Amino acid sequence: MADQADDLRKQVSDAVSRQQSLNIAGGGSKPFYGYAPRPDSLRLDLGTHDGVIDYAPEELMIRVRAGTRLEVINQLLAENDQMLGFEPPDFDGQATIGGAVATGISGPRRPFAGAVRDFVLGVTLITGEAKQLSFGGQVMKNVAGYDVSRLVTGALGTLGVILDVSLKVLPAPRKESTLAFHTDLSETFELFDRARGYATLSGAAWQDGVARLRFSGTEVAVDVAAEAMRNGASTPVEDDFWIQLNNLKWADAPRQLWRISVPRSSPLFLEKLSVLDWGGGLRWVKDPDGNPRDALDGNQGHATLVVSRQVTEVELFHPLTKPVRDMHRKLKSVFDPQGVFNPGRMYGDM
Amino acid sequence: MRMEGQLNLDKHKFLEALGKISGENVISDRSLLTVYEADGLTAKKQLPWLVVLPREVQEVQEIVRLCHQHDVPVVARGAGTGLSGGATPHAEGVLLSLARFNRIVSVDFENELATVEPGVTNLAISDAVREQGFFYAPDPSSQIACTIGGNVAENSGGVHCLKYGLTVHNVVKLKLISPEGELYELGSEAFDSPGYDLLALLHGSEGMLGIVIEVTVKLTRIPDAICVVMAGFTETADAANSVSDIIARGILPAGLEMMDQPAIHAAEAFVSAGYPLSAGALLLCELDGHRSELEQQITDIKAIFENRSATSVEVAFDGDQRDRLWLGRKAAFPAVGRLAPDYYCMDGTIPRRQLATVLAKISELSTEFELKVANVFHAGDGNLHPLILYDANNEGELQRAEAFGARILTLCIDLGGTITGEHGVGIEKIDQMCVQFSSDELSLFHGIKAVFDSTGILNPGKAVPTLSRCAEFGAMHVHASAEEKFPGLERF
Numbered sequence: 001m002a003d004q005a006d007d008l009r010k011q012v013s014d015a016v017s018r019q020q021s022l023n024i025a026g027g028g029s030k031p032f033y034g035y036a037p038r039p040d041s042l043r044l045d046l047g048t049h050d051g052v053i054d055y056a057p058e059e060l061m062i063r064v065r066a067g068t069r070l071e072v073i074n075q076l077l078a079e080n081d082q083m084l085g086f087e088p089p090d091f092d093g094q095a096t097i098g099g100a101v102a103t104g105i106s107g108p109r110r111p112f113a114g115a116v117r118d119f120v121l122g123v124t125l126i127t128g129e130a131k132q133l134s135f136g137g138q139v140m141k142n143v144a145g146y147d148v149s150r151l152v153t154g155a156l157g158t159l160g161v162i163l164d165v166s167l168k169v170l171p172a173p174r175k176e177s178t179l180a181f182h183t184d185l186s187e188t189f190e191l192f193d194r195a196r197g198y199a200t201l202s203g204a205a206w207q208d209g210v211a212r213l214r215f216s217g218t219e220v221a222v223d224v225a226a227e228a229m230r231n232g233a234s235t236p237v238e239d240d241f242w243i244q245l246n247n248l249k250w251a252d253a254p255r256q257l258w259r260i261s262v263p264r265s266s267p268l269f270l271e272k273l274s275v276l277d278w279g280g281g282l283r284w285v286k287d288p289d290g291n292p293r294d295a296l297d298g299n300q301g302h303a304t305l306v307v308s309r310q311v312t313e314v315e316l317f318h319p320l321t322k323p324v325r326d327m328h329r330k331l332k333s334v335f336d337p338q339g340v341f342n343p344g345r346m347y348g349d350m
Numbered sequence: 351m352r353m354e355g356q357l358n359l360d361k362h363k364f365l366e367a368l369g370k371i372s373g374e375n376v377i378s379d380r381s382l383l384t385v386y387e388a389d390g391l392t393a394k395k396q397l398p399w400l401v402v403l404p405r406e407v408q409e410v411q412e413i414v415r416l417c418h419q420h421d422v423p424v425v426a427r428g429a430g431t432g433l434s435g436g437a438t439p440h441a442e443g444v445l446l447s448l449a450r451f452n453r454i455v456s457v458d459f460e461n462e463l464a465t466v467e468p469g470v471t472n473l474a475i476s477d478a479v480r481e482q483g484f485f486y487a488p489d490p491s492s493q494i495a496c497t498i499g500g501n502v503a504e505n506s507g508g509v510h511c512l513k514y515g516l517t518v519h520n521v522v523k524l525k526l527i528s529p530e531g532e533l534y535e536l537g538s539e540a541f542d543s544p545g546y547d548l549l550a551l552l553h554g555s556e557g558m559l560g561i562v563i564e565v566t567v568k569l570t571r572i573p574d575a576i577c578v579v580m581a582g583f584t585e586t587a588d589a590a591n592s593v594s595d596i597i598a599r600g601i602l603p604a605g606l607e608m609m610d611q612p613a614i615h616a617a618e619a620f621v622s623a624g625y626p627l628s629a630g631a632l633l634l635c636e637l638d639g640h641r642s643e644l645e646q647q648i649t650d651i652k653a654i655f656e657n658r659s660a661t662s663v664e665v666a667f668d669g670d671q672r673d674r675l676w677l678g679r680k681a682a683f684p685a686v687g688r689l690a691p692d693y694y695c696m697d698g699t700i701p702r703r704q705l706a707t708v709l710a711k712i713s714e715l716s717t718e719f720e721l722k723v724a725n726v727f728h729a730g731d732g733n734l735h736p737l738i739l740y741d742a743n744n745e746g747e748l749q750r751a752e753a754f755g756a757r758i759l760t761l762c763i764d765l766g767g768t769i770t771g772e773h774g775v776g777i778e779k780i781d782q783m784c785v786q787f788s789s790d791e792l793s794l795f796h797g798i799k800a801v802f803d804s805t806g807i808l809n810p811g812k813a814v815p816t817l818s819r820c821a822e823f824g825a826m827h828v829h830a831s832a833e834e835k836f837p838g839l840e841r842f
Contacts, residue, residue: 150550
């Protein structure tokens with residue numbers, strides 16, 4: 001439980017005055033994600049800036065310092081029958097809330113409960129001028145000023161150092177049940193379609209010829225849905241599938257691992273699919289022959305090269321349209337005029 | 351900074367060029383312009399120089415491009431129902447009405463999405479998909495009239511946002527026009543998009559960053575069963591504590607609304623909803639889900655209400671009965687409006703635990719300013735709507751109402767809340783922005799604005815005050831936050 005804000009601000013201030021780039025690090029659980037920090041970058045360690053600043057279960061709100069481990073937050077929330085709605089991967093307990101928000105990675109519950117950004121209520125930031133600023137707040141509804149809190153969510157630390165974050169939390173379900181179905185992909189889509197008729201659906205994934213449906217909620221509502229969806233091909237299962245899925249345990253040393261986000265009913269990437277998640281909207285492809293982006297054009301989705309063992313010419317993050325890329329570049333210079341925060345971590349020139 | 355008379359503009363030539371683009375869609379006749387002189391913030395009236403009601407996307411692009419070339423302000427407007435003056439016209443500018451963009455472009459039930467033009471009303475989206483078992487979840491009280499484009503600009507909420515979220519949670523893609531007239535898209539039909547979350551940034555940006563020309567929204571399935579539980583309480587504190595108890599019990603109601611005694615009386619006199627007149631506070635709690643699940647939750651909630659000394663409890667499953675219970679709440683604003691010639695609606699949001707403190711303080715302020723007040727409250731998410739009653743014909747009363755309102759907003763900030771939960775800043779709360787944000791934070795907002803609109807033609811003078819305005823207003827920003835190291839260091 002330590003507030004390191006003064007020290008962190010001083011480190012940023014020193015770096016800015018020397019035009020020294022910084023590599024913002026929390027628990028170090030996702031080093032594979034995004035471009036590697038520049039070799040000359042100094043590590044700015046957020047891992048000890050931790051602790052819960054405010055937690056009000058009856059307000060559905062928690063405010064925590066960025067270095068707080070997800071493990072700690074999840075346990076505190078569980079003690080109060082609550083949870084983080086976006087189910088972030090915790091990578092064996094290493095991941096911090098700051099990293100979860102900065103990377104914006106949401107878990108299997110995302111299509112049903114919302115993404116990281118949907119739960120972010122406010123942030124305190126150190127900007128590229130070493131100023132400590134607050135945006136958003138601790139309340140559920142807030143439309144004063146531009147939504148900087150959501151802008152920095154998923155920006156991979158390129159817009160500023162997230163010191164603390166206020167999040168909306170959800171009541172934990174009284175019951176959770178998973179059904180497994182041995183089935184091929186075409187039947188899986190039909191299965192997902194039918195399952196979406198139940199408000200308790202909280203997970204819909206497919207891997208290695210097995211589709212799984214997870215239902216969460218009150219006991220009676222979960223039982224009703226599970227009973228209705230059960231058929232000859234299904235078995236109720238109790239294992240750590242969703243945790244394994246979320247933490248990429250299945251990926252097993254890939255040369256390349258692609259995360260492809262598409263409209264749920266998209267016909268793309270089904271031949272060489274490793275995992276289907278988000279009820280069809282998220283597709284993981286391991287070691288493809290070509291560049292999956294060649295199959296995507298216009299607004300059909302986007303592909304991220306999450307793991308790449310070899311240095312590649314391919315951009316890790318999906319290219320942006322020209323007007324949007326210009327906006328990114330300009331926003332970067334507003335938040336971080338000297339370009340000290342995680343330069344090149346997301347896109348080469350930012 | 352843009353000032354009146356600064357424009358070195360040949361108005362005649364500009365009008366001629368605009369006529370070539372939009373022809374009969376241009377309104378310049380003074381008598382016709384008065385229709386547009388205010389939005390829902392009727393206390394602030396301003397005639398626009400011109401109004402244009404384009405029909406085609408390309409036409410909008412050309413209009414905006416022309417305005418950009420000549421440095422003429424552009425104020426986008428949907429239905430003009432906004433309550434904070436976000437669409438108040440600019441005297442030297444073009445009011446760009448998007449009302450004619452009122453088509454539903456496509457509905458994709460497979461992916462549970464609908465793509466609509468910005469002038470489509472909020473309710474029209476739900477109407478178009480109801481038969482297939484869907485609705486569009488955010489439901490601001492003006493949903494019959496307000497447009498989805500305006501909802502995006504204000505990040506509108508409604509009574510159901512505790513469970514279903516605000517506009518930002520229910521829009522997946524926007525097509526926009528930049529001040530240079532360029533068409534671009536943000537977001538996608540997938541669950542996420544690459545790069546910074548500009549889609550979120552545009553929500554609630556009050557027409558300052560871009561002009562929304564198409565919106566793709568997420569559709570929600572109509573729940574199996576819906577019920578409303580109404581409870582009356584003698585003490586406001588008991589009602590407020592019941593709300594916390596419900597949340598603590600792990601129940602997330604679809605809607606959770608509260609009214610104080612003046613609001614109950616006004617509503618009952620207006621629509622005869624059957625509200626208990628002896629109650630000091632009334633709670634309306636809407637639950638949705640599987641029928642058998644609701645029955646369990648009702649048992650829990652009734653126990654909570656009894657434990658908090660509720661004086662009456664009524665449960666309604668039947669559609670007509672539910673509508674009757676909602677009727678008073680939904681008619682609360684016009685009902686209160688009958689109590690006085692004018693009312694001023696506030697929109698502060700507070701952490702719910704501060705509710706009793708805030709209501710007591712509002713009551714003190716009511717005595718101090720000698721103005722009556724009725725309170726309706728989105729209790730589930732801490733969003734207050736005090737309605738200050740006044741008579742604009744009595745000299746100084748509007749000013750007194752505004753001063754009263756400003757004190758309420760400052761109080762909300764002091765208690766860890768915000769000056770606006772869902773109505774937006776517009777011109778109404780622009781001075782209070784100086785209280786909520788430091789000059790560095792405001793400067794960052796100006797930096798963001800310049801990224802999207804470098805010459806400042808989009809809706810000038812709204813949403814974010816200039817630093818000089820704050821200096822004039824004389825507000826000193828002091829963060830209540832214990833994490834803030836140098837509270838109040840910035841003083842001007």
